[in-house]
Each structure stands twice: as structure tokens, then as C-alpha cells.
Amino acid sequence: xxxxxxxxxxxxxxxxxxxxxxxxxxxxxxxxxxxxxxxxxxxxxxxxxxxxxxxxxxxxxxxxxxxxxxxxxxxxxxxxxxxxxxxxxxxxxxxxxxxxxxxxxxxxxxxxxxxxxxxxxxxxxxxxxxxxxxxxxxxxxxxxxxxxxxxxxxxxxxxxxxxxxxxxxxxxxxxxxxxxxxxxxxxxxxxxxxxxxxxxxxxxxxxxxxxxxxxxxxxxxxxxxxxxxxxxxxxxxxxxxxxxxxxxxxxxxxxxxxxxxxxxxxxxxxxxxxxxxxxxxxxxxxxxxxxxxxxxxxxxxxxxxxxxxxxxxxxxxxxxxxxxxxxxxxxxxxxxxxxxxxxxxxxxxxxxxxxxxxxxxxxxxxxxxxxxxxxxxxxxxxxxxxxxxxxxxxxxxxxxxxxxxxxxxxxxxxxxxxxxxxxxxxxxxxxxxxxxxxxxxxxxxxxxxxxxxxxxxxxxxxxxxxxxxxxxxxxxxxxxxxxxxxxxxxxxxxxxxxxxxxxxxxxx
Numbered sequence: 001x002x003x004x005x006x007x008x009x010x011x012x013x014x015x016x017x018x019x020x021x022x023x024x025x026x027x028x029x030x031x032x033x034x035x036x037x038x039x040x041x042x043x044x045x046x047x048x049x050x051x052x053x054x055x056x057x058x059x060x061x062x063x064x065x066x067x068x069x070x071x072x073x074x075x076x077x078x079x080x081x082x083x084x085x086x087x088x089x090x091x092x093x094x095x096x097x098x099x100x101x102x103x104x105x106x107x108x109x110x111x112x113x114x115x116x117x118x119x120x121x122x123x124x125x126x127x128x129x130x131x132x133x134x135x136x137x138x139x140x141x142x143x144x145x146x147x148x149x150x151x152x153x154x155x156x157x158x159x160x161x162x163x164x165x166x167x168x169x170x171x172x173x174x175x176x177x178x179x180x181x182x183x184x185x186x187x188x189x190x191x192x193x194x195x196x197x198x199x200x201x202x203x204x205x206x207x208x209x210x211x212x213x214x215x216x217x218x219x220x221x222x223x224x225x226x227x228x229x230x231x232x233x234x235x236x237x238x239x240x241x242x243x244x245x246x247x248x249x250x251x252x253x254x255x256x257x258x259x260x261x262x263x264x265x266x267x268x269x270x271x272x273x274x275x276x277x278x279x280x281x282x283x284x285x286x287x288x289x290x291x292x293x294x295x296x297x298x299x300x301x302x303x304x305x306x307x308x309x310x311x312x313x314x315x316x317x318x319x320x321x322x323x324x325x326x327x328x329x330x331x332x333x334x335x336x337x338x339x340x341x342x343x344x345x346x347x348x349x350x351x352x353x354x355x356x357x358x359x360x361x362x363x364x365x366x367x368x369x370x371x372x373x374x375x376x377x378x379x380x381x382x383x384x385x386x387x388x389x390x391x392x393x394x395x396x397x398x399x400x401x402x403x404x405x406x407x408x409x410x411x412x413x414x415x416x417x418x419x420x421x422x423x424x425x426x427x428x429x430x431x432x433x434x435x436x437x438x439x440x441x442x443x444x445x446x447x448x449x450x451x452x453x454x455x456x457x458x459x460x461x462x463x464x465x466x467x468x469x470x471x472x473x474x475x476x477x478x479x480x481x482x483x484x485x486x487x488x489x490x491x492x493x494x495x496x497x498x499x500x501x502x503x504x505x506x507x508x
Contacts, residue, residue, distance in 0.1 A: 059217070109238050129187070134191045136439070207375075211359075305488045310448070313423065313481060375420070426441060
């Protein structure tokens with residue numbers, strides 16, 4: 001594949017021209033028309049995006065596999081952990097089917113006497129190290145390169161996934177330790193990968209490359225929701241860990257030999273593609289520095305606009321991630337089989353929408369239809385406004401399964417546009433500190449993820465008929481998201497900030 005790329009690219013890159021600007025610097029002119037996609041998708045940088053897509057796919061399946069497997073791992077798991085989760089209780093046929101499914105699954109593998117409190121600790125343990133890991137991970141990836149940071153994180157998480165069934169047999173303490181280490185390793189992958197795009201993504205392709213890589217997370221969520229219950233029922237819950245841990249190890253075999261920190265060190269990249277990337281990034285100061293302008297960052301309103309957006313947008317995202325299966329099973333009273341399929345559907349549509357949004361954003365930028373800051377704000381506004389608009393009416397259409405699923409799918413599809421808006425904006429304002437900033441932003445995303453499901457659970461548990469509880473959950477999530485959007489629209493910028501152009505004297 002690499003040899004074929006080397007033969008084809010010099011011919012295709014004739015569409016790419018180099019020109020000298022008034023300042024005397026060489027810059028690349030990106031091709032337009034049909035040749036644009038031919039040149040792009042037969043290139044090393046798009047191959048890198050596909051490999052990262054697989055890595056994100058693997059990491060998200062490993063994040064959610066215990067949530068699926070735990071129903072078959074314990075002796076007693078209540079079908080409805082929240083007695084007031086709907087106005088009507090699930091039918092006896094539905095409960096009977098669910099109990100039969102659990103009995104079949106438990107006959108294939110060991111079961112454990114874990115109380116609901118212990119189960120909560122196990123599910124939460126993945127995040128215990130997540131609050132501390134993103135910032136140092138991003139900083140180290142920015143200085144030393146992301147290849148080994150991401151690769152080691154993926155390898156450790158995948159190997160630990162393979163050994164989780166043995167850890168469960170050995171004891172609860174070992175299982176929790178494995179999960180904590182696994183969470184830190186996954187942060188290394190999710191945070192460190194953005195340092196790669198600082199040196200690999202031309203400005204006119206930044207949205208589509210990052211969204212193509214990031215869409216693997218939603219695809220992984222879709223797949224594990226779709227097949228996790230079936231695996232538990234047919235061959236036993238340990239195979240959820242074996243299969244998805246094995247996929248992660250296979251990704252490592254692709255990652256280490258094929259991924260390099262920058263085009264200059266890649267042995268298989270063509271000279272024309274290397275020249276195109278280097279010239280495209282020539283106008284930006286992308287070289288990382290040991291020093292961090294902490295005071296300037298704290299005073300930077302454009303950076304705070306992105307921070308607030310991360311917190312608010314992830315509030316809604318984490319609420320949907322945590323409660324979509326519960327909402328479908330309790331409110332729509334779907335059978336266990338149908339519940340998995342319906343819960344997975346919004347994430348599949350979101351995966352497709354992320355890629356399409358990235359392509360559209362870069363198309364608008366390359367054709368100079370809109371300025372970069374306008375693109376970031378329009379995509380953020382579209383994602384926040386329409387996702388909230390489709391989410392808020394859900395309690396009023398709960399009597400119709402079709403309408404409910406349509407609103408959930410449309411909300412997931414529209415929220416995906418934020419990936420080409422505020423969520424990637426940090427690469428525009430401070431490319432040299434991209435790794436550190438991504439780590440900082442991940443901290444706020446994790447804080448939001450720790451608070452939002454808890455708040456949603458309080459609303460639902462306090463309402464006697466749950467209709468008003470779900471309404472409050474969706475209203476609060478939408479309101480927080482819109483407040484964050486307003487702050488972002490006022491203070492967001494897309495040009496490189498002064499504090500990111502040269503190394504400061506304030507050290508980390």
C-alpha cells in the first residue's frame with residue numbers, strides 16, 4: 001500500500017501548486033474539484049486518520065464493554081435500577097424475557113456477588129485517574145511526540161482488557177486497579193492524538209482529518225451496544241473483553257510501524273505530499289516548547305470560550321451517553337434485544353454526521369465561502385441549537401416509539417457538527433500547545449461527565465411519575481449547552497493568539 005502511494009502521488013500531486021506570497025514565503029495551493037478527494041484519500045495523512053479512527057473505535061469499545069458485560073457478571077441485576085423511571089412499569093413479558101436472557105448468559109461464565117454499590121464503583125473506576133492524566137499526557141505528547149504516547153496507551157488498555165476476566169476471578173481489588181490503570185491509558189490515546197495533527201493536518205483539511213479520526217469513537221459505541229448483549233448470551237461475557245481487547249492489540253500492530261510524529265520522519269510518504277504538508281503549515285508556528293504561558297492562557301477569553309464549550313457540550317453528550325439505553329428500555333418499554341439496537345442507532349448516525357460535517361467545513365474554507373471563525377461559530381451554533389431543539393420535546397412524544405427515535409437520531413446527528421466547531425478550535429488558536437490544551441479541555445469534559453449523569457439521576461429519582469423528571473433532565477442539558485454556545489459566540493477567535501506565537505518565560 002505504501003509503495004503504491006509513492007508511485008501514484010507524484011502524478012496526482014501535479015494538481016497541487018506552490019506559490020510565493022508577497023512576504024516571500026512559499027505556500028501550497030490546495031487542489032479543488034474532483035481531484036481534491038482523489039489526492040486526499042490516496043495520501044499518507046488520510047491513512048493516518050483511518051488508523052486513528054480504528055484506535056478510537058477500539059478505545060470506546062473498551063470503555064463500554066464492562067457496562068454491557070456486568071449485567072451477566074452479577075447474580076442479581078435489577079432490570080430497572082430506578083423504580084420511578086417511567087409512568088408505566090415494564091410488562092411482565094418483557095421482564096420475563098430479560099430474566100431468561102440473563103440466565104442463559106450466566107450459565108456460560110462465572111458470576112459474582114457484587115452489590116449495586118460495588119457495581120457503581122467498578123463502572124466509575126475507569127474515571128478515577130482521568131482527572132489527573134490529561135494535562136501531563138498532552139504536555140508530554142506535545143514535547144516528545146504522540147507516536148509512543150498514543151501507542152503505549154492503546155497497548156496497555158488493550159492488554160488489560162484481555163486480562164479483565166482473570167482479574168475479576170482474582171478479586172475485586174485487582175479488578176479496580178486494572179480499571180484505574182486502563183482509564184489512564186485510554187486518556188493517553190484520546191488526548192495525545194491531537195499533537196499529531198499539529199504536524200500532519202494542513203489547515204484546509206484540519207476539520208475533515210480530525211473528524212474522520214474522531215468518528216471512530218461513535219462507531220465503537222454503536223458496535224459494542226449492538227453486539228455486546230448478543231455475545232453475553234451466546235458465548236459468554238468474557239468474550240466481550242477478549243474480542244475488543246484483541247482488536248486493540250491488532251491496532252497496535254498497525255500503529256507502531258505505520259505512524260510517525262511528522263511527515264519529515266515518515267519513510268513511505270512521497271516527496272510531493274511531504275512538500276504540500278510542510279508548505280501548508282509554514283505560516284504557523286507549530287513547534288512545541290517546554291515553557292507554557294500560564295498567565296496569558298488564564299487571561300485568554302478565546303481559550304475560555306473553548307473551555308466553557310467543552311464543559312457545556314459534553315454535559316449534553318454525557319447525559320445522552322449514560323441515559324439513552326435507560327430511556328429507551330424504561331420509557332419505550334423495548335425488549336432487551338430491541339433496546340440494544342435502538343440505543344445504538346443514534347451513535348451510528350452521529351458517526352456518519354461527524355465525517356460529513358468535517359468535509360463540509362473544509363469545503364467551505366477551501367472555497368473561501370466563509371472565514372474560519374465564522375465556520376467554527378456556525379457549526380457550533382448548528383450543533384447546539386438543533387440538538388437541543390430535538391432533545392427537549394422528547395417527553396411529549398414518548399407515546400410514539402417512531403417519533404422518539406427520530407428525535408434522538410436527529411439530536412445525535414446535529415450535535416456531531418460541534419466536532420467541526422468549538423471542539424476543534426484549540427488547534428486554530430494555539431497549534432504549538434495543542435497537546436497540552438487538549439489535555440486541559442479533557443479535564444473539563446471529564447468533570448462535566450462526572451456531574452451530569454448524577455444530576456440527571458437526581459431529577460429522575462425525585463419525580464414520582466418520571467415524566468417531569470425526564471423533562472427536567474433534557475431542559476437543564478439544553479439550557480447549559482445554549483449558555484455555553486452564547487459565551488462561545490461572543491469570545492471565540494480562530495487566529496493564532498499572541499501568547500502561542502513564541503515561548504514565554506512562565507514555566508510549567
